[in-house]
Amino acid sequence: MSEIDPATLARQLAGKLAATARDRDRQGGTPRAERNLVRDSGLLTIGIPTALGGGGASWPQLMQVVQILAAADSSMAQVYGFQHVLLATCQLFGTPAQSRRLLEGTVANRWFWGNTLNPLDRRLALVTTKTSRVLRGDKSYSTGSLDSDMLIVSALEDGTGKLIVAALPTARPGIELFDDWDNMGQRQTDSGSSRFTDVVVHDDEILGPPGPLGSPFASLRPCIPQLVFTHVFLGIADGALAEAKAYVRTRTRPWLGTKLESNTQDPYVLSHFGDMVSQLTGAQAAADRAAAELDVAWRRGDAITPDERGKLAISVAAAKVLASRAVLDITAQIFEVTGAGGTGGAWGFDRYWRNARTLTLHDRLDYKLSDLGQWFLNDQWPTPSFYS
Numbered sequence: 001m002s003e004i005d006p007a008t009l010a011r012q013l014a015g016k017l018a019a020t021a022r023d024r025d026r027q028g029g030t031p032r033a034e035r036n037l038v039r040d041s042g043l044l045t046i047g048i049p050t051a052l053g054g055g056g057a058s059w060p061q062l063m064q065v066v067q068i069l070a071a072a073d074s075s076m077a078q079v080y081g082f083q084h085v086l087l088a089t090c091q092l093f094g095t096p097a098q099s100r101r102l103l104e105g106t107v108a109n110r111w112f113w114g115n116t117l118n119p120l121d122r123r124l125a126l127v128t129t130k131t132s133r134v135l136r137g138d139k140s141y142s143t144g145s146l147d148s149d150m151l152i153v154s155a156l157e158d159g160t161g162k163l164i165v166a167a168l169p170t171a172r173p174g175i176e177l178f179d180d181w182d183n184m185g186q187r188q189t190d191s192g193s194s195r196f197t198d199v200v201v202h203d204d205e206i207l208g209p210p211g212p213l214g215s216p217f218a219s220l221r222p223c224i225p226q227l228v229f230t231h232v233f234l235g236i237a238d239g240a241l242a243e244a245k246a247y248v249r250t251r252t253r254p255w256l257g258t259k260l261e262s263n264t265q266d267p268y269v270l271s272h273f274g275d276m277v278s279q280l281t282g283a284q285a286a287a288d289r290a291a292a293e294l295d296v297a298w299r300r301g302d303a304i305t306p307d308e309r310g311k312l313a314i315s316v317a318a319a320k321v322l323a324s325r326a327v328l329d330i331t332a333q334i335f336e337v338t339g340a341g342g343t344g345g346a347w348g349f350d351r352y353w354r355n356a357r358t359l360t361l362h363d364r365l366d367y368k369l370s371d372l373g374q375w376f377l378n379d380q381w382p383t384p385s386f387y388s
Contacts (some may be wrong), residue, residue, distance in 0.1 A: 009042050022348040044106075111150045135155055149223050165208075186359055216304050223294060227290055231286060233326070234280070293312050313388060
């Protein structure tokens with residue numbers, strides 16, 4: 001890894017992404033050129049331990065990178081964040097030999113990972129034939145799979161119903177990835193569908209033991225994507241506020257009859273900005289604390305206890321709730337300060353709300369609130385699942 005710190009590298013990359021982000025948001029499709037910018041940035045493998053050739057970045061550093069990128073381009077920030085979620089999956093679910101092989105391969109080949117791990121979609125089966133085990137079926141929400149080099153795949157074992165997670169080359173015969181993601185936001189995450197037609201799976205490609213959520217340490221896995229989402233939300237809010245600030249300073253005029261020299265002195269404009277900044281400050285503090293706690297838990301490894309895991313899950317849930325609410329309010333409230341002119345298509349301010357609204361629906365916030373209530377009222381930790 002470069003000797004330049006990850007945040008500096010992220011700001012350099014964010015500047016390049018921001019130059020085209022507004023237009024690419026309208027176009028959708030696969031951001032191949034932008035993914036190559038990530039590959040060339042020095043950021044692709046910063047979370048891999050230095051002993052395996054990576055950068056050895058901490059989880060707070062990785063989350064900071066995600067947030068910086070999200071302020072410029074939240075689609076690329078999500079795909080980048082899941083690069084590290086999927087590398088963590090190899091380490092948490094796989095054996096030490098599997099983890100080493102996959103992480104060293106990522107460093108050597110600059111693999112970009114795609115996600116077809118979607119436990120709610122139960123249509124994909126691992127079937128035993130006379131000669132091999134194969135994957136048959138479909139998956140939805142295959143984020144980042146197009147233009148990836150490796151995939152993390154979840155399926156149900158035929159006959160037992162057991163959930164398995166495997167690491168496969170994207171180019172494996174029988175894998176089809178479809179460019180059918182057409183949602184209103186996060187339009188360049190390639191979160192479309194995929195199909196597996198008799199895709200051969202070798203024994204050493206199935207991760208485990210411990211396998212999916214197979215130990216307290218392995219059950220850290222759900223906390224990581226939840227924190228990635230949290231920092232994407234914070235980055236979207238950062239980007240929206242920065243653009244609103246620049247627009248109000250340079251494009252808006254004082255309201256008729258106020259006798260103010262500048263709209264930046266309007267008490268209602270100031271109040272709106274104060275409200276947005278206070279929401280973002282609180283959510284940021286909770287997210288920073290959760291990221292620091294994740295780093296401590298990660299370093300505990302197999303020594304982590306269920307109670308330590310539960311405490312982390314509560315911190316992550318609280319941070320996600322605060323960040324979700326903040327980004328949805330901020331990306332709507334910016335129009336109160338930019339005014340009617342800010343709705344012009346040339347500015348593209350609507351993309352912040354569309355991206356936030358799309359991604360905050362990934363998993364229902366009601367269940368995060370229920371987890372927090374159960375913990376506070378009944379002293380119960382969240383039950384580990386792929387969403388808590």
